[in-house]
Amino acid sequence: MFVETYILRLLAGFLEYGTLSTVADKLYTSQPAVSRAFKKLEDEIGTPLFERKKNRIELNEKGRTVAEYAKRIMDLQGEMMEKVSPQGATRTFSIASVAILPAMRMVQELQERYPGAQVTYEIIDNEAGVLKALNEGTADIGITLKAPRAKKYRAEKYMQERLSIALPKKHPLAKRKSIRLRELKGETIIQRSNVGFWEQVKRKKIPDATFIKHDSTKGISKLIEQSSLLTFVSNHQFDYEIPKDRKIVPLADREMNVEFFKVKLMK
Known part of the structure; x- marks a missing residue:
């Protein structure tokens, strides 16, 4: 075994x-x-x-x-x-990412590969900021939405993420096969704090929606459990648990289905 x-x-x-x-x-x-x-x-x-x-x-x-x-x-x-390790040093890694979930996944992967490693991450809502962190040495690994063209970067496909929306089964949109963000006009939606580039997309397409934010999985789970509010859901399993009385409907906007790249400076 x-x-x-x-x-x-x-x-x-x-x-x-x-x-x-x-x-x-x-x-x-x-x-x-x-x-x-x-x-x-x-x-x-x-x-x-x-x-x-x-x-x-x-x-x-x-x-x-x-x-x-x-x-x-x-x-x-x-x-x-x-x-x-050289001189018994503890491995340290810093990550700059345009979104929260790939950063969390990278943290887990590095900790599994290097037991005892110290891993930190920063969420930056634009790719220019991620590349700046790499260039200035404040980040060892960058996570972006597209591969940089400059030859000084080495980029590889890392993961895809697709967002859906979880609604009460009695919600008027719950029977739909897909929903566009603009159809969530006026809704109150639970989400993580500091989600990176997603924030700009949501604010642009549903500026009149109200967002209730929380930093932790535990806090979000409790908010979902104690209310009938909508919440964004990732197709990956770093997310919070969704009650059985909710229907998960995919979001059709292209910005809600993205590919992430892992980027490093060439040495």
């Missing part, structure tokens, strides 16, 4: 933090992604590791044993990297 590193990291995080929401926020992922990882681990091991209660889960005796081993493994990885 082989347990993937990211699952061990999440389990060690749960041992430390105690809740799915805190693990998700601290490790730059989502509660659904953490839940799926834990279920995958239980299936691989062949035994329950958690006691599942209303609105929360807890490690059972076997789960605590496995989590303690996970922590030891992650500690050993960090120790190994310190010993083999």
Whole structure:
């Protein structure tokens, strides 16, 4: 049996933090992604590791044993990297990105590849700002919407993202196969704070919409759960969990279906 590193990291995080929401926020992922990882681990091991209660889960005796081993493994990885890195230095990375989700994904990938690495990110709402951060050395990796033409940059396709809108099933637009942003005129919509270039697109196409923003997955999940407000949803699993009484409808605007590039300066 082989347990993937990211699952061990999440389990060690749960041992430390105690809740799915805190693990998700601290490790730059989502509660659904953490839940799926834990279920995958239980299936691989062949035994329950958690006691599942209303609105929360807890490690059972076997789960605590496995989590303690996970922590030891992650500690050993960090120790190994310190010993083999030049002068025991901790790897550091800085990311400048035009959108939040690819930055969060990059953080997770770097932390899995370099255990113990310190990774930070900045969301910049335009590509010129991302390239400036690379040029000035304040960012090691840039994430843009298109590959820069200048030869001093090395760019590669990184990921695609498509946004939809989650509405109450009784909403007049819920039966549609797709919706354009302009049709959300006058709506109140929940979203993450500091989403980068998406903000300009939304403000341009639905300037009369009201946006309720929150920094954390936990905060957004609570707002969604306690209201019937609309919310943007990514096709990737770093997002918050959507209640079963909502209908997810794709957004048809081309700006809502984009490709991101990973960019570095040529050395």
